[in-house]
Amino acid sequence: MKELFPRGQVMGFAFSLVLTLVALSVIMFDLSLKMGVIILLVTAFMQAALQLVMFMHAGESEDKASIYTNVYYGLFVALVTIFGTMLTMIWGYQ
Amino acid sequence: MKIDNSLPLEYSTEENRLKIFGFWIFLGAEIALFATLFATYFVLVDGTGNGPTGEHLFKVPTLMFQTIFLLTSSFTIGLGINAMRLGRQKATIGFFIITLILGLGFLGVEIYEFVEYVHEGATIQTSAFLSSLFTLLGTHGAHVTLGLFWGTFIIMQIKKRGMTPETTNKAFIFSLYWHFLDVVWIFIFSFVYLKGMM
Numbered sequence: 001m002k003e004l005f006p007r008g009q010v011m012g013f014a015f016s017l018v019l020t021l022v023a024l025s026v027i028m029f030d031l032s033l034k035m036g037v038i039i040l041l042v043t044a045f046m047q048a049a050l051q052l053v054m055f056m057h058a059g060e061s062e063d064k065a066s067i068y069t070n071v072y073y074g075l076f077v078a079l080v081t082i083f084g085t086m087l088t089m090i091w092g093y094q
Numbered sequence: 095m096k097i098d099n100s101l102p103l104e105y106s107t108e109e110n111r112l113k114i115f116g117f118w119i120f121l122g123a124e125i126a127l128f129a130t131l132f133a134t135y136f137v138l139v140d141g142t143g144n145g146p147t148g149e150h151l152f153k154v155p156t157l158m159f160q161t162i163f164l165l166t167s168s169f170t171i172g173l174g175i176n177a178m179r180l181g182r183q184k185a186t187i188g189f190f191i192i193t194l195i196l197g198l199g200f201l202g203v204e205i206y207e208f209v210e211y212v213h214e215g216a217t218i219q220t221s222a223f224l225s226s227l228f229t230l231l232g233t234h235g236a237h238v239t240l241g242l243f244w245g246t247f248i249i250m251q252i253k254k255r256g257m258t259p260e261t262t263n264k265a266f267i268f269s270l271y272w273h274f275l276d277v278v279w280i281f282i283f284s285f286v287y288l289k290g291m292m
Contacts, residue, residue, distance in 0.1 A: 013169040027291045044284040055172040063115045074122035078129030085133035
């Protein structure tokens with residue numbers, strides 16, 4: 001039975017629950033928008049990294065380098081899309 | 095077909111390894127897809143017109159149910175893959191079934207939430223904010239729905255054919271998809287709901 005619940009994954013799950021609670025703090029306490037967004041950025045990206053490494057086994061095959069390159073490239077495209085859109089549609093006018 | 099027994103079954107042939115890598119490339123494209131939907135949402139979030147705002151609409155209980163369901167399902171499918179690598183077919187299928195039930199729970203709460211929104215006069219046509227919100231949440235929900243069917247067929251195949259290099263490879267790729275949906279939800283949870291309620 002014990003082998004079905006590997007320690008690493010159980011810890012990872014517990015940690016992801018803790019991160020969720022930390023993220024919740026932004027609506028529990030009266031924080032500034034800037035502070036709140038920083039907390040959310042940190043918790044969200046930590047959660048994502050946790051999933052990638054712990055649960056998706058991103059680094060275990062010989063394709064490790066290609067997989068990480070692909071993920072970083074996807075992330076780069078995503079950030080350029082989001083911040084580029086914000087710049088051209090909102091921030092550029094302020 | 096050359097089978098390398100030193101590797102987990104789902105990686106045991108070159109074809110299997112390449113299929114897993116190919117799926118990672120697909121997930122890269124999915125990241126780009128959701129990025130466009132997030133970008134649209136962030137631009138239109140203040141365009142509420144005469145409709146309700148996010149602060150008005152979002153509720154903590156439904157949000158927490160959805161988050162806990164999806165987070166836990168991501169954990170149980172991870173346990174499913176672990177059991178698969180130990181060669182424990184019954185446990186694998188058990189964990190996969192729990193995963194799908196949790197996914198169904200998530201979807202149920204999301205549908206309930208959408209019905210509530212519409213009752214409060216927040217439809218997809220009400221405002222730019224709501225159009226982008228429903229598109230983002232709906233695209234994620236549609237992915238979960240597809241995943242429920244996909245996962246069901248994977249379970250049926252494992253039951254029928256046992257744990258072969260093919261079925262374990264399919265199950266592993268499905269687990270990647272499911273974890274990815276959890277990752278997308280984490281960003282929706284943080285930057286749509288929590289930021290909207292701040």
